[in-house]
Amino acid sequence: MSDIVPTPTPSRLGVVGAGYVGLTTGACLAHLGHEVVCADVDADRVEQLRRGQIPIVEEGLSEIVVAELASGRLSFELGAEAAATDTDVVFLCVPTPQGADGGADLRYIEAAATQIAPVLKPGALVVNKSTVPVGSTKVVEDVLQRNDVAVVSNPEFLREGTAVHDFLHPDRVVIGSDDRAAGERLADVYAPLQAPILITDPASAETIKYAANGFLAMKISFVNAISAMCEAVGASVDDVVEGIGSDARIGRSFLRPGPGWGGSCFPKDSKALVKIAADYGYDFTMMKGVIDVNEEQKRRMVAKVREAVGVGPGLRLTGTKVGVLGLTFKAGTDDLRDSPSVTMVQSLVAAGATVRAFDPTVEVAPTGPKAQLLAGVELCADPLSAATGAAVLVIATEWPEFAKLDLDALAGVLVPGSAVVDTRNLLDPAAVRAAGLRYDGVGRR
CATH class of the missing domain: 3.40.50.720 (NAD(P)-binding Rossmann-like Domain)
Incomplete structure (x- = not known):
């Protein structure tokens, strides 16, 4: 983390949601030199975080939270409104659980947007950081009913267990905005990372998130299917992985056989990808096979x-x-x-x-x-x-x-x-x- 140079032009940022994504996002943005207000609806969690006590296991997160609390750049408040009052950029990092039909449930996103709408200052940016289906940027815009506020998509690519490292050393930062100037304003927030930044339209940004997780889940399912084949024919999956992973077109990452993939992202996002495709008339049979x-x-x-x-x-x-x-x-x-x-x-x-x-x-x-x-x-x-x-x-x-x-x-x-x-x-x-x-x-x- 020592190679990160704090921004010379810090912004006042708000983060709605102090869960896994929100807490990591808020702490790391403060580490970049911004002033960050991280808000949550859980009063007990807010008090716990104010004391520097982290409710999740995540390497390096506790140290950053404690350090940024001491620096005064990070604070925790109760209620979404606190994150949107007098802040330049507000990140929505609330849950998007899987609905009964396999799609993402946007109730928490819509509720957060409803709460912050009256207190957003003119010219503020609202950032969808939660994993949301294509079209969600428009959903937030419709809830806000604020023509003087821009809504952009900024999907997260954090892996549990290495989330702090992933945030501070990203392969890329993806920003989706129909307003180029708004996209560039958000890019400035990430400038200290010196990472490649892709500014595209909201639909593409939202699709990138699901496509990335779907592809990684596919690689794991593929190597697990190959492991079953190896057992059947008497081959060694270790040698097979070495052989195919050495091919630069394939690579070794996510080619380790195991009991299957799980967690909070791959199962939900793979099913959501199938649902999104179906909603727009495409039968994503390959992703169904991965599942x-x-x-x-x-x-x-x-x-x-x-x-x-x-x-x-x-x-x-x-x-x-x-x-x-x-x-x-x-x-x-x-x-x-x-x-x-x-x-x-x-x-x-x-x-x-x-x-x-x-x-x-x-x-x-x-x-x-x-x-x-x-x-x-x-x-x-x-x-x-x-x-x-x-x-x-x-x-x-x-x-x-x-x-x-x-x-x-x-x-x-x-x-x-x-x-x-x-x-x-x-x-x-x-x-x-x-x-x-x-x-x-x-x-x-």
């Missing part, structure tokens, strides 16, 4: 667990003890949303298995949504506790510490001859077998 392959991959992982304990499809797993390491959808976050690991343990519990699990960011006694997602799962304080007495151990999330497990110690607490189902290909198969355990990875011989 189908992902669901199939999750089922394949459960089938691997069943095979490891010798219980076929459809049969009860009553009396079978399964240890699971990792519950979040990826390492570096505490997010369980649409996690393939959670899908797996729910399926195993529903079939009668006793599941004991450990994750570095999940409390032994969680509350709220996490407790509901993990109903029936016994949460443990460490990997060995989760493995104790299990007939199969599942590596479900790629936490780095799981790659350094003491395999002999694991073998000592697992049922003799147990199998390790490594859905992330973290472990060395030969080392696992040397410890007296069976091994099953993804696409590995």
